[in-house]
Amino acid sequence: MTDLAATLAELARLRSGSEPIVSLYLDIRWNDEQQRERARGFFRExxxxxxxHYAAGAxxxxxxxxxxxxxxxxxxxLTAQTFEADRAGLALFACEGRGLWRPLFFARTFVDExxxxxxxxxxxxxxxxxxxxPAxxxxxxLEGADLFEVRLGEVDAEASVRGPVPRSEAEKLNAGAGQPRREYExxxxxxxxxxxxxxxxxxxAAAEVxxxxDRTEGARLVLVGTAQMTAAFARELxxxxxxxxxARVPRPPELGSSNGFRRAAIRALAQEVCRGALDGGERDVEAVVGEALRGGLGVVGPEDVVLAVNEGRVYALVVEEDFERHGYQCDNCGTLGSNVESAEICPFCAGDLRAVQNLREALVARTLSAGGRVAVVPRSSxxxxxxxxxxxxxxxxxxxLRGASPPWPTAPGASQS
Ligand SMILES: [Zn+2]
Structure with a gap:
């Protein structure tokens, strides 16, 4: 399960017919029978x-x-199986009529839903x-660089890039005889x-990186080595x-060891650094609010965000994890609205409006299906x-034109160290 972005984009385009789409998120790190029973009970209830909520003949x-x-x-x-570390969270999307049955397992967990x-x-x-x-x-x-690509906690690929080799190593060693001054020269x-x-x-190596x-969407970069070495390398990028x-971090000693240890060290390093780079969405919030207040490429508040989503202009949605709001959607043209009470028919095409129970999910799906990104952030004042x-x-x-969008703001130029 590496291409999560593609899976998200595909799921975001799904619409149900008469039969709704079931979404399940489950924390499956069960340690004892009590927790297993709680999970089964949660699902049943x-x-x-x-x-x-559905009438008998619906x-x-x-x-x-x-x-x-x-x-x-x-x-x-699942509750009958033993727990595996790479299966901490389950996400399931299912709908019989759509032929959809997509269980996905992750090393990260979810809030039960x-x-x-x-x-x-x-x-x-x-x-x-x-x-x-991805990181x-x-x-x-001095000879080039070793590169590792880490996705969803796993080292997906590694490569070694070496620069051109000096024409003759002998040339370097050939400085033997001669007068002191010439030797110095x-x-x-x-x-x-x-x-x-x-x-x-x-x-x-920089060209390779x-x-x-450029092939790895949304990637973060971590440089490993001495301050001098990483600075010299960064200048070529x-x-x-x-x-x-x-982040720029010192070289862990396991890097010189065999394959398994080296990969484990890289994995641990990437995980630690990328967790550290998560700042509870503060940077996203700061940047988007700043952009909006400057009159730049940002909007704040449900009305303006919904408008931008309708226009397909959202590059990145920043939404609080507990954002809860109803809305409406036009059955005819698909326009979203943020205020159920204010409209009875679609203001654009006079089509029938349907209540949207969870406006947050509607905004998320629309943003993803238009190729945008979503940052779900903790509540911030x-x-x-x-x-x-x-x-x-x-x-x-x-x-x-591509490239007209502002840079995704969670990639700071600042180094962690
Ligand atoms: Zn409409």
Whole structure:
């Protein structure tokens, strides 16, 4: 399960017919029978309450009941198994009529949630995807660099980049005989040459890192080594890549050891650093509110965010984890509204309006399906004073040029160390 972004985009486009889509999130780190029973009980109770909302003859109810039964069976089956560390959280999206049955397991856990709605509930999954963005760990050396790509807590790929080798190692050692002064000159020359070679090696490695960075959406960069070595390497990177450096850390001793230990060390390092880079969404909130107040590419508050979502202009949605609000959606043109009471028919096409129980999930799905990103942040007083939601906007340029969007603000230029 590495391409979480693609899975999210695909799920975000799903709409139910008469039969709603079931979303389940479960913390499956059960240690004892009591916790297992609590999980089974949670599912049973929620499933009963969901079905209770449907009238006896409602279309889609029998199929929904079967989907929930299948979900219950999955939970029973999981509680019978022993706990595995790489299975801490379960996300399930299911709908019989859509032929949808997608259980996903993660090394990270979720807050228990079971619901049936017209759209899959993706906020928790989107949050995981955003917080666990891939990391590129670079260990520069005089000869080039070692690169590691870490995704969802696993080392996905590693590569070694070496610069061009000096024409002749002998040349370096050939400074034997000669007068002291000439020897000194030759040494100085050799030093300059070595510096030139290692600069070439750094440039080759930097080019490789840049290519990898451009292929890896939302990647963070971690540089490993001495302050001098990492600084020299960073100078060879273009600005956009430099801006994604989240930390420079000293080299852990396990790096020189065999494959398994080395990978474990890299994994631990990436995890520690990227957790440290999470700041409870403060940077996102600061940046989006600042952007909005400056009259730049940002909006705050449900009305303006909904408007931007309707226009497909949201580049990144920033929403509080406990943002709760109803809304409406036009059955005809799909327009979202943030205020149920104020409208009876769609203000754009006069179509029928349907209540949206969970506006947060509607905004998340619409943002993801339009290729935007979602940051779910803890409640903060700053965002809360704008009623818990804000968005970075794309440039409204009709050309749709890429690169017109503001940089994702969670990649600070500042180093952690
Ligand atoms: Zn409409």
């Amino acid at each position: 929620r499933a009963r309450s969901i079905l209770g 279309p889609g109810k029998p199929a929904l009941a079967r989907t929930l039964e299948r979900g219950q069976a999955l939970v029973e089956q 079971l619901c049936a709605d017209g759209i899959p509930h993706l906020a928790q999954l989107a949050r995981l995807a955003d917080e666990e963005r 590129i760990v670079v260990v520069p050396s 030759r040494e100085a020359k050799n030093e300059r040459r070595e510096e030139a070679w290692s600069r070439k090696a750094r440039q080759a 840049t290519a990898l960075f 273009p600005d956009r890549v430099q801006a994604a450096i989240v 700053k965002l809360h004073s704008y009623r818990g939601v804000a968005a970075f906007l794309r440039q409204s340029a009709p050309t749709g």
